[in-house]
Amino acid sequence: xxxxxxxxxxxxxxxxxxxxxxxxxxxxxxxxxxxxxxxxxxxxxxxxxxxxxxxxxxxxxxxxxxxxxxxxxxxxxxxxxxxxxxxxxxxxxxxxxxxxxxxxxxxxxxxxxxxxxxxxxxxxxxxxxxxxxxxxxxxxxxxxxxxxxxxxxxxxxxxxxxxxxxxxxxxxx
Numbered sequence: 001x002x003x004x005x006x007x008x009x010x011x012x013x014x015x016x017x018x019x020x021x022x023x024x025x026x027x028x029x030x031x032x033x034x035x036x037x038x039x040x041x042x043x044x045x046x047x048x049x050x051x052x053x054x055x056x057x058x059x060x061x062x063x064x065x066x067x068x069x070x071x072x073x074x075x076x077x078x079x080x081x082x083x084x085x086x087x088x089x090x091x092x093x094x095x096x097x098x099x100x101x102x103x104x105x106x107x108x109x110x111x112x113x114x115x116x117x118x119x120x121x122x123x124x125x126x127x128x129x130x131x132x133x134x135x136x137x138x139x140x141x142x143x144x145x146x147x148x149x150x151x152x153x154x155x156x157x158x159x160x161x162x163x164x165x166x167x168x169x170x171x172x173x
Contacts, residue, residue: 010108017100021093023086028055029093032083036073037098040084042066045091049082062087074098075119 018041023029029040032053040047047069048059060082063069073080105112 007108007111010104010111013104013107014096014100017104018094018096021095023091023093025086025089025091026055027086027091029084029086030070030080031055032080034080036070036078036080039068039071039074039096039098039101041068041094041096043092043094045086045088047084047091047093048087049084051082053083055083055085059087071101071115072119072122074101075115076123078123 020043023045029047030036030038032051042063042065044065046065047063048055049061049063049069050057051060063084069084070080072078105115
């Protein structure tokens with residue numbers, strides 16, 4: 001996750017804030033529509049992202065070791081899109097609290113802008129059911145998908161980068 005920003009100072013700022021936690025198989029990590037206050041980095045195991053509130057059924061997405069989840073909703077200040085649960089006997093995660101991320105992003109504004117842009121793109125793809133054409137408006141393809149994104153955005157608006165993004169002081173933990 002942090003490697004792609006190619007900034008050792010950003011990682012050094014965030015690393016002391018990471019907390020380790022373990023989950024047993026079928027433990028719910030968070031529930032759909034919850035307030036997004038943490039980002040998870042999987043150290044060991046696999047997590048399923050479920051569309052049901054109770055975590056039943058097959059996962060829509062699986063997230064494995066060395067991947068992260070939950071940052072999109074934290075970054076964009078929107079409710080959780082999925083219920084997540086541990087799919088293996090033991091899942092170990094490093095957890096970053098929203099207030100710590102926001103403090104780091106305040107110190108590194110170029111990384112903040114890039115993360116926000118990436119999160120907005122990811123939401124667009126997810127809300128379109130994975131149709132990547134939605135990101136290529138100029139081709140005229142994906143317009144039906146863009147309608148879906150706009151309808152979904154009316155229900156869960158995505159705040160603009162510095163305009164509506166809460167400051168670290170305003171975050172309720």
